[in-house]
Amino acid sequence: MADDAYGEVKEEQKVVTVLPVTGGRVFRYRLGRPVRLETPDYSSFKATVESAMESAVEKLKVEIAVQHEQTRAEVRASRRDVLGAIKESPVEYVKILCEFGVLFLLFSLAIHFTLKIELVNPTFAVFMLIACGIYWGMARLKQKRTPNENPQA
Amino acid sequence: MNLKDVLNLATIRLLLLVVLYMALAFAAAFLVERSLTGALKGLKMALKAEFTTDVGRMNFVSVFLITFLTIFLKLHEMVAEGLKTEHATGTGEPVIGFLIVIGLLFLGSLVCVMLLERKK
Numbered sequence: 455m456a457d458d459a460y461g462e463v464k465e466e467q468k469v470v471t472v473l474p475v476t477g478g479r480v481f482r483y484r485l486g487r488p489v490r491l492e493t494p495d496y497s498s499f500k501a502t503v504e505s506a507m508e509s510a511v512e513k514l515k516v517e518i519a520v521q522h523e524q525t526r527a528e529v530r531a532s533r534r535d536v537l538g539a540i541k542e543s544p545v546e547y548v549k550i551l552c553e554f555g556v557l558f559l560l561f562s563l564a565i566h567f568t569l570k571i572e573l574v575n576p577t578f579a580v581f582m583l584i585a586c587g588i589y590w591g592m593a594r595l596k597q598k599r600t601p602n603e604n605p606q607a
Numbered sequence: 608m609n610l611k612d613v614l615n616l617a618t619i620r621l622l623l624l625v626v627l628y629m630a631l632a633f634a635a636a637f638l639v640e641r642s643l644t645g646a647l648k649g650l651k652m653a654l655k656a657e658f659t660t661d662v663g664r665m666n667f668v669s670v671f672l673i674t675f676l677t678i679f680l681k682l683h684e685m686v687a688e689g690l691k692t693e694h695a696t697g698t699g700e701p702v703i704g705f706l707i708v709i710g711l712l713f714l715g716s717l718v719c720v721m722l723l724e725r726k727k
Contacts, residue, residue, distance in 0.1 A: 521661060524661065525661045525662060525665065528661070528662060528723070529662070532722070532723055550638065553638050554635070554638060557631065557634050557635060557638065561627065561631045564627055565624075565627065565707060566692065568623055568627070569620055569623060569624060569703060570691070570692045571690045571691065571692065571703060571704050571707060572690055572691070572692045573690065573707065
């Protein structure tokens with residue numbers, strides 16, 4: 455009996471009543487004392503997240519801009535070097551152009567005869583092979599005639 | 608010609624393409640470096656720089672994007688059809704024709720990176 459009575463008292467104490475109060479506020483009465491519910495401050499949370507995101511985005515923007523500038527500087531320097539080399543030794547430029555052209559034309563002919571896939575028209579490829587050979591020969595002749603020109607440029 | 612023969616033929620053609628591309632890459636490296644050992648070293652360096660330097664990564668991403676867009680817009684079939692000769696065997700052309708074009712782009716990117724790295 456005593457145990458039952460004690461149980462009833464405990465259950466009564468556990469009862470929680472939620473009463474609406476004017477103004478939209480909600481109070482919770484527990485054990486006879488009103489307990490006010492903590493409403494999360496969303497505006498400050500949002501502001502924190504926004505500021506964190508903004509700073510991260512700014513950092514990312516700066517990093518991308520720096521990398522972009524670095525890449526551009528590399529490309530610019532390479533272009534300047536290539537142009538300088540061409541200006542210094544047009545013969546070498548013509549020669550290397552002819553060599554790469556011949557390489558590509560030979561590759562396209564090999565593809566044509568082995569895989570039956572036409573990258574370049576075979577007749578045109580043969581014509582261009584001869585033309586590249588002539589250009590290369592002319593450049594070499596010019597190089598021999600003017601030995602003072604720096605071949606490594 | 609049954610399916611097994613066709614698959615074998617397509618595999619042989621793909622292998623042939625790989626061999627031709629390796630020869631082309633080596634010859635391009637030789638033209639840049641002007642020596643056999645230099646060409647091997649240059650190729651190794653270019654392959655490494657393709658994935659480690661900014662220029663190489665940019666080139667690689669561009670090649671990847673072009674490949675993706677071509678496949679997404681179904682242009683690869685058109686490219687392959689345009690490259691096919693009259694005597695084509697009809698085995699694996701849509702794949703091989705497209706691979707040749709993309710391979711040339713990738714090889715160009717490798718040569719660019721090789722030239723840049725060689726300068727350093």
